[in-house]
Structure formats: C-alpha cells, structure tokens
Amino acid sequence: MRFGLIGCGWIVERDHVPAILRCDKVEIVATADVSQDRSRLVGGIAGLKPDACHVDYRDLLARDDIDIVSVASPPSTRVQIVRDAAAAGKHVVCEKPFALTLAEADEMIQACEAAGVGLFMYHNYLYYAEHRLAQKLIADGAIGEVVAVEICAGGSRPWLGTEGFRPGWRFEPALSGGGVMMDIGVHAIYLAELFLPAPMESVAATMRFMDTGADDHAYCQMRAGHDSTALINMTWGEGTAKFEINGTTGYISYVYDENMGYFGGPVRSVRVGSATGSTTTYHVPPGRTQFTPEIFDDLVDTISGVRDVYPASGRNGRRTLEVAQAAYLSTDVDRFVDLPISSDSELYTEGTVELLLAHKKAQ
Numbered sequence: 001m002r003f004g005l006i007g008c009g010w011i012v013e014r015d016h017v018p019a020i021l022r023c024d025k026v027e028i029v030a031t032a033d034v035s036q037d038r039s040r041l042v043g044g045i046a047g048l049k050p051d052a053c054h055v056d057y058r059d060l061l062a063r064d065d066i067d068i069v070s071v072a073s074p075p076s077t078r079v080q081i082v083r084d085a086a087a088a089g090k091h092v093v094c095e096k097p098f099a100l101t102l103a104e105a106d107e108m109i110q111a112c113e114a115a116g117v118g119l120f121m122y123h124n125y126l127y128y129a130e131h132r133l134a135q136k137l138i139a140d141g142a143i144g145e146v147v148a149v150e151i152c153a154g155g156s157r158p159w160l161g162t163e164g165f166r167p168g169w170r171f172e173p174a175l176s177g178g179g180v181m182m183d184i185g186v187h188a189i190y191l192a193e194l195f196l197p198a199p200m201e202s203v204a205a206t207m208r209f210m211d212t213g214a215d216d217h218a219y220c221q222m223r224a225g226h227d228s229t230a231l232i233n234m235t236w237g238e239g240t241a242k243f244e245i246n247g248t249t250g251y252i253s254y255v256y257d258e259n260m261g262y263f264g265g266p267v268r269s270v271r272v273g274s275a276t277g278s279t280t281t282y283h284v285p286p287g288r289t290q291f292t293p294e295i296f297d298d299l300v301d302t303i304s305g306v307r308d309v310y311p312a313s314g315r316n317g318r319r320t321l322e323v324a325q326a327a328y329l330s331t332d333v334d335r336f337v338d339l340p341i342s343s344d345s346e347l348y349t350e351g352t353v354e355l356l357l358a359h360k361k362a363q
Helices: 010-021 036-045 057-061 075-087 102-115 129-139 180-195 293-304 314-333 346-350 353-357
Strands: 002-006 027-032 068-071 091-094 119-121 146-156 200-209 215-224 228-236 241-247 251-256 267-273 280-283
Touching (some): 002 010, 002 057, 010 027, 027 036, 027 057, 075 091, 102 346, 129 180, 180 314, 200 314, 215 314
C-alpha cells in the first residue's frame, strides 16, 4: 500500500519511517511538511527524490499514486487535512490527539464515512508486549475480574517540536489542545479502557497549569462500569512510572528501569501476584520500539479486507479525546463530569482551548 506522510516531525523521522521501512506491505511515495527541509529530510530517509517531498500537503493529496495518508501535524491542523484527504479518496491514519474538539472529530469521521475511506489512529501502545501479555493473563483468569487500573507518569517530558516548525507548540493550547493530558494522557485513557471490564462513565480531575495555560500536572479519577475505577496521573515534572492492574483475586504490576518517569518507557518485566500467594515474573523481550512493522501490517490488511485486525479507528480516537476533555472540564467546574459528552454542550463544540487559555498568566 502506498503511503504519503503529512507532517515530518520527530515521531515520523524516528519511529514511523523506520517501522514502515521494515514492513513489506507498505511503500512511502511522498512527504509533505510546511518546512521544506523537514519534508526532504524525512523523504531522504525513506529513499525519495526531492520532487516527491512537498511543502503543501494538497500537492501530495493530488497525486494518484497514494492510497493512504499518515497525518502527524499538530491537532489544530487535523480537521482540514482529513476532510481534504477524504475528498481526494485517500484512507487516513492520524497521530494523537485526534482533534481540538469533539465536533471536529465527528466532522472527520463523517467525511471519511461519506467518502468510503478508512480513518484510523496510531494507538501504538496497544502493540507493546507488556500490554498484550497483561491482556492474555487477564483473559486466562490470573487476577479475577479487574477492579482498578492505575497508570502514572510522574516524571515525563514532552518532545519538543522540530526547529523547522515551532519547537514549543505542545505548550500552546491553540495548537495542541492541551498539555500533558493531551500529550500522553490519551495513551493512558485507551490503555485503561483496554483493561477495565466496562467503559468509563465519569471523570474527576485536578490540574496544574503552566504560564502558557497548558497543563503540566493532571491527576484524574475515572469511574467505570461494574464498580471499577481508573487512576491516571500524568506530569511533565518529577516522579516515577507506575502501571498496575488490580483484580478480585490478584494484581498485575509492571517493573520499570530505575528512575523511569514515564509509563510508556522500557518495562523489564510483568509481575502477577496476590496478597496470599507467590509472585510470578514474566520478562518482557528487550528492544521494543514505539512503532513496529506489525502496526502497518495490520493497518494494510484491515484496509485491504484481508483481516479486520487493526485495533484503533477514528471513533477510538474520538473516545480518548472525549475522556480527556471531560477531565479538563472537571478541573474547571470542580466535580465529576459524566460521559458521554452531549452534542449540544459547549464542550462538544468549543473544546478546551478557551478553558486552558483562561489559566494563561500575564507576561
């Protein structure tokens, strides 16, 4: 399947392209980035000639040798790019977070459905060995029914944008839609719902804000069905990583490297234990990267109709956005916010940018 890459930042250079180049089912045929240098740099890594490296993404969409576009530009740009891609008859796979508002998310989903093209998300943590192992252990009854999931990133740091665009764009709510909760909290949301016995039903959160209005500390409790709970605590700050799944008869806990501050960092092993029994340790294979060829194998097979195996659609991206935005609103109103968010609410149409900018400090 022939790919066009829109947005050529660090994640594309360091993770997307290396994984795609190891996948026999995918060929990169063009790039596009507002920075000519970035477009050509990533294109060069992919083995492209300069004339296949565009500045205007619409020139890439006009090509007839592209089947699917990978969108990794800031969230503020997504809705127009996805609309245009759908109109051009291209399938789409997006980086997270999905959009700035739920209204935009629904517009993107509807545009792709109307055009008969697929819309997918890079929820790449679903492919991590530790999470797949935990899924199997839970399915095998190792800890009984899941009661709670706790995910912590006490000492994470955001990736700065490339010098070809705006290195600090993740700190600007108008471009990013939010800070640490939008940056890495969305990964925690879809992972928590992967393990919970039922979807999240309400969210309560407390956040701390930077001078720009973006959140750099987010502490969240999510109530889910079957009397289950998720605790998601994300910071761009100082602290450690934790990932624990508690069940009615035992628990699963990930063991991280020393001083690891991010739950998405390298995991040494997965432990299964209980208050009354022994602990079993499962070692995780070394050498994991953020993206693997299997992601693209599954994407191509799903689009081609060979196997319906790709785990993250545009609707999954919308769901993580909905939960994250409910957390922002909860911070503002100081109470639990129920899910789903109604389409006639201000949060649905306006998103959280203005809520965040209200925390911006005068310079």
